[in-house]
Amino acid sequence: MSRNLPLRLLQWPINAKRLFVAALDAIMGLAAMWLAFTLRLENLHWPEGLQWLAYGLAPLLAFPVFVYFGLYRAIFRYTGIRALITTGKAVVLYGAVLLTILLVAQWEGVPRSVGVLQPVIFLLLVGASRALGWLWLAGQPSEAPRRLLIYGAGSAGAQTAAGLMGIRDYELIGFIDDDPSKAGRSINGVQVYPAHSLPELAQRLKPTDVLLAMPSAPRQRRRVILETLRELPLRIRTLPGMSDLASGRVTIADFQDLGLEDLIGREPVAPLPHLLGRNLVGQVVMVTGAGGSIGSELCRQIVHEVPAKLLLVDHSEYALYAIHRELQSLCDQGVHSCELVPLLANVTDAGRITDICQIHQPQSIYHAAAYKHVPLVEANPGEGVLNNVFGTLNMVRAAVKHNVQHFVLISTDKAVRPTNVMGASKRIAELILQAIAASDRPPFSDQAIGDTSWQSPTRFSMVRFGNVLGSSGSVIPLFRTQIATGGPVTVTHPQVTRYFMTIPEAAQLVIQAGAMAGGGDVFVLDMGAPVKILELAQRMVALSGLTVCDSQHPDGDIVIEFTGLRPGEKLYEELLIGAHPTRTAHPRILQAKEDYLPWDELSPILSTLEISAQQGKTATIRQILARLVPGYHLENEELQKFSSQDSANTAANKSQQQKTN
The missing domain is CATH 3.40.50.720 (NAD(P)-binding Rossmann-like Domain)
Known part of the structure; x- marks a missing residue:
């Protein structure tokens, strides 16, 4: 009972708490008056005659003075030295008024010294009550422990x-x-x-x-x-x-x-140190998309491998600021000594990318910059293609021109038989790297070197993996937020499954895979068994101490709603287009053999794709994607819809131009 009393007091309404404290102060004022009379008269006192006026004066004076000083607005459990000083000032003012009244009134049987003794005793009682209240109530939770x-x-x-x-x-x-x-x-x-x-x-x-x-x-x-x-x-x-x-x-x-690792329940494999540092120690390293989920973790891993300089490239000012500040803080603490260079740039700006490579001469590039959110890219296919395909092409062109030694493309499992523009655009980015790596003559006109045999100075490789836990697009943070707010938890389909890996593990494997590249390699990370998203949601609800509300448990806490697959979303993701991947020096890294188009065949198709993306011709973009990427296709109804949209957009543009002219 006594243990729960502080908790019950804290749960009272605010006005009830104030009334309780005011009543307590009135009782202490009367008690101080009794003690003052007792000490002055040197015997146990009982008021009589005009002495009752002095007793009544104590609470009548104290209440307005204490209200004026805000003592009843203070929260006892947060009482500090300032509150005690304020209490002292209030009692001093109260005592001065009381003494003045007693001196002027000169009531019979009321010694004037009571006007001094009573405020002193009152101050001790009030101060002690505030201090004891703080000791008693401090640290009390607002609800039962x-x-x-x-x-x-x-x-x-x-x-x-x-x-x-x-x-x-x-x-x-x-x-x-x-x-x-x-x-x-x-x-x-x-x-x-x-x-x-x-x-x-x-x-x-x-x-x-x-x-x-x-x-x-x-x-x-x-x-x-x-x-x-x-x-x-x-x-x-x-x-x-x-x-x-x-x-x-x-x-x-x-x-x-x-932790996210506990939710997928898979033991990470320790990195191989000789692979981690092979392309990094003492080198100038560039990371594009450095402020993103994967890019920022790559940067964190890279600085520990003692590169000479790390170029942080991102088009988001805040994301770039955040990762640069974090890494610079580690440098100031002596964790690493790498020179950090933050560079605001968009990979679609070929001139800016070329200037960066010319000035800083990077030796290794990790290209993580991409639009990755499937529904957004599906709704903006032109921008997705320009960023994912031609941003990559700009990076590749600059890498070859400036003799970058290693170029690693961060790819995705969605590039395998894609049903969406994002996946198809990433597969075309892979095709570019494969074609350049296999070319036996200069692929770009400004890099021609005559009729002599040509070989790319850059070792290109791409690393393909699935979802990373905790990234900006991951379901884990979304589910946690939905559970914390009481649901519902939204799952697109009861059968949807995904591969999962933690961001640090994925970044380590990307670095190690790039170190094994011979040129044009497609590496695939072994992500273990796929996870059913519905089961993941149910597990998170259960481990939060709550229950799922469904037909079998109508009194459950959290409802799981199925929202339907989003545009371009697949039930199942794959990591391989072909079959029979080969093992590498790392147990979690596989090497795939994927078909590709020679650069001479791929280049003219890319030119058409770029023009279509710049003009926003969605139907043409999707037709080219279907032509280049195995597994990507559109039904006739969809093509007709996009063709109608393109016609409407073209007509609107012409009309606007005529009005302008």
Whole structure:
């Protein structure tokens, strides 16, 4: 009962709280007056005659003075030294007025010294009440404390429990551990329970949260535990790594939602150091799209490999500013010594890209700049093609002209038998690299060197992979936001599946794949088994301590809605066009053999595609994509629709030109 009293007081309406404090001050004013009379008269006092006026004067004077100084607007649990000083000023003013009245009135039986003693005692009582209120109420949560089980009775669990001492947001009710020898023991008076008793504990102890205090446990083990906990109505949280716990203190801020790695449950493969640094150590490296999800992580990985200079290229001012500031902060801390050069540029601006390469002479380029959001590119095919195809062509032209040694294109699984413009445009970007790498004569007129045999000075390669967790277009942040706001969680189709990989792992593999390139290589990252998006959503709801609301569970917390596949979206993604990929030196990197067009055949088609994209001729763009990219096709009805749109746009443009003339 007494433990819950502060919580109940905090839940009172604000006016009720103010009335309570005012009444308390009135009682303390009367008590101070009684003590002042008792001390002055040197015996236990009972008021009589005009002394009652002095008693009545105390609360009548204190209330308006305290209101004037704002003492009833203060929040007790946030009381500080300023609030106590303000209280002192209020009581001083109150005492001065009281003493003045007593001196002027000269009531019989009321010593004038009471006008000095009473305010002093009153100040002590009021100040003490504010200080005690702060000590009593400080740290109280605005709602009942969450009942916590810690999974892991080892050093991390014990350290966490010690860190929770005095924190009232959580009430630690027990430990869970897989080791049967620990069952029945206690840590600081808190009992350890065996793992198999979790369902029974959920019923008996009514926990609300489980904290995984196993920062060094293998991911596969964590996956098994999470699957066990998933059936229980508990919110699952985790601790950071052991290095983050080295300070010996644990706070609520250290509690984290489950990591993205825990949601896919796959162990990452350690990088091969000799591949990571092969094309980076001591070199000038350029990353396009440096402010994006993949580009920024590439930059973070690259600076640790001691390049001489890192060129950060992006057309978004804020994104470029953010990654440059982050990397510069690491440099200032002594984490790396790489020279950072932020460069605002759009890859569709061929002149700007050429100038950058001429001035800085990069030796390795990681081309991550692209429009990647499928529905947006589907709605803006001309811009998507200009950026993804001809932005890549500009980069390739500049790389060849300025003798860049290594060029790595960040591609996508959506380039395989694409059903959307984004995927088709990325496949054409791959075709450009393959054709240039295989060409035996200069592909560009400004790079002709006569009739002698020609070979590209640049080793081109492309790395194809699926969705990365936590990127700007990933479903994970979207699902978390939807769950936090009470749903619904939106899934396009109950059967849609995707490959997933964390951004750091993908960036490391991209760097290692590029280091193995011989020229024109198509690398494919082994992303493990595909994940059904519906199951991922259900898992995230369950691990948040909530339940899915459906026909079988009408009282559930979160509704999952199916919104239908978006334009150009596929149910299943693929990573290979052909079959039988070959293994490489890295167990997670495969090499594919993909057909391509020679540059002499590809070049004139690209010229037509560029003109169509610049003029916004959607039907022509899609026809060329279907011609170049296996698997991409349009139904006749769609072609007719786009042709009608193109005709309407052309007519509108002509009409506008005539009005202008």
